[in-house]
Amino acid sequence: MTETLASVDIRSLVEACATTISAHADELTTLDQAIGDADHGYNMKRGFDALLADVDTLAAKPLPDALKAAGTKLVMTVGGASGPLFGTFLMALGKELPADADRATFAAAFGKAVDAVAARGKSEKGQKTMLDVFYPVRDALVSGTSDAEIAALADQAAEATVPLKAIRGRASFLGDRSIGHMDPGSRSSALLVRAVAETLGA
Amino acid sequence: MTETLASVDIRSLVEACATTISAHADELTTLDQAIGDADHGYNMKRGFDALLADVDTLAAKPLPDALKAAGTKLVMTVGGASGPLFGTFLMALGKELPADADRATFAAAFGKAVDAVAARGKSEKGQKTMLDVFYPVRDALVSGTSDAEIAALADQAAEATVPLKAIRGRASFLGDRSIGHMDPGSRSSALLVRAVAETLGA
Amino acid sequence: MKKLMNSVGTILIDSLDGFVAAHGDILVLGDEHKFVRRKALKPGKVALISGGGSGHEPLHGGFVGHGMLDAACPGQVFTSPTPDQMLAAAQAVDTGAGCLFIVKNYEGDVMNFEMAAEMADNVATVITNDDVAVENSSYTTGRRGVAGTLVVEKIVGAAAEEGRDLAALKALGEKVNAATRSMGVALTSCTVPAAGKPTFDIGDDEMEFGVGIHGEPGRRRDKLKSADAIAEEIVHAIVADLGNAAQGEALLFVNGFGGTPAMELYVVYNSARKLLQAKGIRIARSLVGSYVTSLDMAGCSITVTMLDAETTKLWDAPVHTAALRWAM
Amino acid sequence: MKKLMNSVGTILIDSLDGFVAAHGDILVLGDEHKFVRRKALKPGKVALISGGGSGHEPLHGGFVGHGMLDAACPGQVFTSPTPDQMLAAAQAVDTGAGCLFIVKNYEGDVMNFEMAAEMADNVATVITNDDVAVENSSYTTGRRGVAGTLVVEKIVGAAAEEGRDLAALKALGEKVNAATRSMGVALTSCTVPAAGKPTFDIGDDEMEFGVGIHGEPGRRRDKLKSADAIAEEIVHAIVADLGNAAQGEALLFVNGFGGTPAMELYVVYNSARKLLQAKGIRIARSLVGSYVTSLDMAGCSITVTMLDAETTKLWDAPVHTAALRWAM
């Protein structure tokens, strides 16, 4: 990640996120078919396609405002559990991020945004949800890990949800039968972390 | 067929008919599945099982009365097209048959019974129905053909319905698509003719 | 075969027992499951009796009650009932004004009701034959009676409630039948319990166009088309067959065959209503649901009944049956 | 995948357009298909709003009308609606007495309705969670809201019509929910249009016991059993969970999942009623039909609501919606 976020290219970020979600939509839905209701890929794609359609408006805004607008857009288009959660994440991030954010203030804002997700979801780490990716990423940001390492770490964190038993989310209805499958929301979170890391690192 | 019908063993006849229908019920239903509604075997089995359950009562009656009672029973248990038609056949046969029937009066009564079926069904020969077996059998009876020959001839007559296009019965809804399949009611008629012929010939 | 049942031998009586228990406020079961009848009869009213093979539920038992049938005789699955059933039903519900039999045009049904009519007194019969799928039907058995039978039962039922006599009701039934056309399409086959396997094989990308309500083959096997394309062909066939009668107001009835969810039925309704409107027909009344089914078959039929002031008023009249209920 | 539709992208709006057109006498569609609402609002009455993923039709849109909901918000298939939908619906139907949200207990639904409630004024929420299939639910997401939601909507809807206030309706909704238990079984999987293939694989001789209304796995995969055996296990689970409340009068509701014909639903009803009666529970009211579906899934659920004089009277009160109608 660049030292200051002032020069971030919002258009590239939106495009990178929408591209990876679109490319992996079927995979995400298949993951959700195993332990959920087979809609996660379509939900996410609907939301990020909507951001892409709005990219001119978003790119014209300062970063915090763009994040808030993007979060609201996700809330209004995604639905399901992931809509309010990813939406809350971006809205909170935009709210917490100072206009002149640097690496340290970004890490702090990211942490608050993750907490906002946990509050909205009444969930915590270890319950086989997207938080199992968000929290490790936050920790890495706080400790100054490189962008490339963070992307790899997010993938591992998603992978690490496989042996977990779901306590929150739709997969929790399965009890022990949720064990042995990757959490779809963790996979999409890792995809987004990588897309952002690679865009900022480029 | 024996020269006089006075000594006919009603119990054996009922048992022979019920046995052959039961043994071929699945085959009859499969035939009806191809060009009808997949119930002919069960319809016939329901009726002949009911006759079997009543065999003591039937066997105690004179032949004409037994035939009338059996026909009524079929009407009240079979349903579908075959119930009224086989029922009408037996009821008419019982009505037409003199108490002291011989081969010639039996052939005449059989002919009237077939005509009663045609009247009930508003149908005629060549329309891919049971009449395509009943009429050749009547002709053979009239011309004094042997029981064994009549049984073989009934089988051939059923076989000969394969290339016909159905004009009456449920198969007529198929138009040309009814061609190439044996008529289920013709098959069951041939089975019954053989059962009766073999019982009387034994 | 996957069915919620105890056994093939008991599925019908278990279902009838459950049906009459669930609707015990309005229905009574006849001895030996021969018929289902209204609990409260109306003396002096012509009794309406229908029936047919089972497997088309809620038809006909679901249409017994105030404003519709007085009794329904359930046959075995896809097998017409036997004459003793109609006789017992007539005995139970005829209060002196006679009985009108409403019979779908299948030889089995026609012959069994005919034999019952020959044995009973003061019976008239209306035969429904609304299925336009069967072509060149004039020299054969004729057209099948399908979902349009519901419309005949509802409208004639309302008129019977008004006190019309047997001849008038027969004439009205024939008028409604003459104003009614249907055609269906199947996406999957039904499975008759006793047969244990699907009645017909059909490819994953195929539909049976013009299918009957017993899974009988229809006009042709075709690739599965869009709802718009299916509705277009059906509406076209219906309107062409109605000829000059295809103008003014209509009832549009989209009927599911048992395995089709409401979401899809409303998609087909939406296609059909636009097509009819484009042809200048006004959709004055609508009905969407699985009312005349073919066991678990997926697919639907479209029925159009041309309405006039009399039949519209009778359609709107109060009805209270297990499956159709309004205005009371 | 075999569905009557024009395309995966349009199936929902085509269906909604058809639905509102077919029931245009009582319903109006919101802008951008955000909600379906009653045509005639009743000033001063608390507005009842529900919604959820589509694919459960007639739930919830089919329950909008006099005596039940004021508006329903349809999400994408099996995906909860977004908060802007509930906000727009609230704006359209709140006549000053506030809104009661009736929400099935899924995190997606709960969070989206919660966000809408945070943005709107004067909203209370009832969460339904009647599915006893989910065991050890106390430390997880909790139980799912399934077919029992219909019962809550009907009874609370009747009370709203009487003019009760928001707090009283919330309390009544929670009381009805607490008196209600459900559990289901699937014989086949549903197919989500966008997914194009069945949600789960299941053998020809298997059933999914305790399935959810989105085809979520249930308690276990098992060999297909008889209707009596299935009903016995479900009724046992329900009665055990009701504990001391399992006495007196009950509503017995057998619900089809979309691909199950009425004949089979009545077989299950018959099994269930006998079992409940044997346990000393009197079946005071019954409902049998496909009301809370899972697209084209074959199978059914059994719901029991323990009734008292108040809830019985409210159940019987007049209702006029697309899918439930009586006494008017």
Ligand SMILES: Nc1ncnc2c1ncn2[C@@H]1O[C@H](COP(=O)(O)OP(=O)(O)O)[C@@H](O)[C@H]1O
């Ligand atoms: N309470 C929760 N807290 C955090 N994340 C959650 C929670 N519930 C669900 N999720 C995440 O949402 C994902 C499912 O999203 P999606 O399939 O779009 O919604 P739905 O489950 O409503 O169909 C899960 O894989 C999980 O990562």
Ligand SMILES: Nc1ncnc2c1ncn2[C@@H]1O[C@H](COP(=O)(O)OP(=O)(O)O)[C@@H](O)[C@H]1O
């Ligand atoms: N009008 C008719 N005249 C003579 N035979 C007929 C007629 N209609 C049907 N059949 C015979 O009945 C048979 C079908 O019997 P069945 O399957 O039991 O009744 P359904 O067609 O009502 O299901 C046909 O194969 C045919 O031989």
Ligand SMILES: [Mg+2]
């Ligand atoms: Mg999901």
Ligand SMILES: [Mg+2]
């Ligand atoms: Mg047949």
Ligand SMILES: [Mg+2]
């Ligand atoms: Mg038949």
Ligand SMILES: [Mg+2]
């Ligand atoms: Mg979902």
